[in-house]
Amino acid sequence: MRRVALIAAGLTRFGIRQATYRELIQEAGKAAFDSNKNVSPKDIEGFVLSSVFPERSAFQSHVACLAAESLGVRPRKLFGRVENMCGSGIVAIRTAYTAIVTGLADLVMVVGAEKMNVPVPTEAALNMITGLDRDWEGSYGLAAPPMFALSAQAHAAKYGTNEEQLSMVSVKNHNHSKNNPYAHFQKGSTMEQVMCSRMISTPLRLFHCSTMSDGAAAAIFASEERAKGLTDKPIFITGTAQAAHGYAVANFHRDLSHWPALKEAANDAYAMAGIGPDDIDFAELHDCFSIAEIIAYEELGFCEKGEGGKFIEQGLSDYGGKVVVNPRGGLIGCGHPLGATGVAHATEIFLQMRGEAGPRQVPGAKIALSHTNSGPGEHHILIFEKGF
Numbered sequence: 001m002r003r004v005a006l007i008a009a010g011l012t013r014f015g016i017r018q019a020t021y022r023e024l025i026q027e028a029g030k031a032a033f034d035s036n037k038n039v040s041p042k043d044i045e046g047f048v049l050s051s052v053f054p055e056r057s058a059f060q061s062h063v064a065c066l067a068a069e070s071l072g073v074r075p076r077k078l079f080g081r082v083e084n085m086c087g088s089g090i091v092a093i094r095t096a097y098t099a100i101v102t103g104l105a106d107l108v109m110v111v112g113a114e115k116m117n118v119p120v121p122t123e124a125a126l127n128m129i130t131g132l133d134r135d136w137e138g139s140y141g142l143a144a145p146p147m148f149a150l151s152a153q154a155h156a157a158k159y160g161t162n163e164e165q166l167s168m169v170s171v172k173n174h175n176h177s178k179n180n181p182y183a184h185f186q187k188g189s190t191m192e193q194v195m196c197s198r199m200i201s202t203p204l205r206l207f208h209c210s211t212m213s214d215g216a217a218a219a220i221f222a223s224e225e226r227a228k229g230l231t232d233k234p235i236f237i238t239g240t241a242q243a244a245h246g247y248a249v250a251n252f253h254r255d256l257s258h259w260p261a262l263k264e265a266a267n268d269a270y271a272m273a274g275i276g277p278d279d280i281d282f283a284e285l286h287d288c289f290s291i292a293e294i295i296a297y298e299e300l301g302f303c304e305k306g307e308g309g310k311f312i313e314q315g316l317s318d319y320g321g322k323v324v325v326n327p328r329g330g331l332i333g334c335g336h337p338l339g340a341t342g343v344a345h346a347t348e349i350f351l352q353m354r355g356e357a358g359p360r361q362v363p364g365a366k367i368a369l370s371h372t373n374s375g376p377g378e379h380h381i382l383i384f385e386k387g388f
């Protein structure tokens, strides 16, 4: 099987941005080309755009062609848009990966972009509900915060996971994003601030939630052969997997403290890469809500099932612990422009592997895992290894 390398990456600052949808794409695309001067737009053979609801939030559809044109890219071997809710970015990267592995293309650009704060954030909340089962759940108020709150309640009831432990995830990720000039939030936070923030959906408070951000990220992938002429620092995708157990919360699983689809995907990705959870140096995990990071520790095998609360409490997911989780600040610290998030994981992995992450550098980073979910029943994973 042909190997696939990440050879360039860049992103915009995440936040409430005045920039238009097109401008965000241009900013991220330029940053990716600036990161590797051996690649120019005319070289790109394939182009995949990850974007969830530009029709609603940027009043624009047919966006893959718009994005490619905005960057001066004229793809002729692979082309299109991917929408898979919050997991879209990794699904787009897997699309590029598959095309390169099969020989359909040698050089593919992936861009993730979302404009969430147009016209007003409350509109973004309504938009978000379009990603849930409209007939049976979304229209009755089962938006993302209550959906993940159900997991937090089940985890608390079964394993005793408490509000302090949920809050430690938020404090860690806010303190990481303090060192990230591209993050939505850069002031850090304290336990008091998190635990006194207003209740959104019991037990999840404001600071336990990711926020609505505008932003874009871009990454360029090449076959191993093509990468040789373009970089001496390739980062290879060595494992990848997905699993989906269902759409409506009421249908896919009875015990919301367990996310078996994530465990299944993790095991497949580890097997493909020929590694185990203990080999991961750092992980970009989908902390859309702090409980999601705690459950991910468990299902990814960083700790035993039910021990996720203790894992954060003991500092095992921070610098100096077992595996550094979310060094860029996660979704809680960076914000979550849906289509951009999975691609932003790749931009962080690009910087970390090259030793260019500044004050948030993970010492000796060689193997990284990227995980996004599209709800508790649907998970996407990539494993990256430093190839130099």
Ligand SMILES: CC(C)(COP(=O)(O)OP(=O)(O)OC[C@H]1O[C@@H](n2cnc3c(N)ncnc32)[C@H](O)[C@@H]1OP(=O)(O)O)[C@@H](O)C(=O)NCCC(=O)NCCS
Pocket: 086, 121, 122, 125, 128, 144, 145, 185, 200, 206, 207, 208, 209, 210, 211, 212, 288, 332, 336, 375
């Ligand atoms: C949590 C949520 C309901 C809050 O929305 P809201 O009540 O409209 O609150 P706002 O976004 O206006 O934020 C209020 C303030 O808190 C701040 N804030 C919001 N989230 C924050 C966070 N995680 N950390 C720190 N500050 C935060 C905002 O910057 C804003 O500050 P300001 O008043 O100084 O401008 C909303 O952000 C949300 O739904 N998040 C989840 C998004 C989601 O579902 N994503 C998909 C996940 S699968």
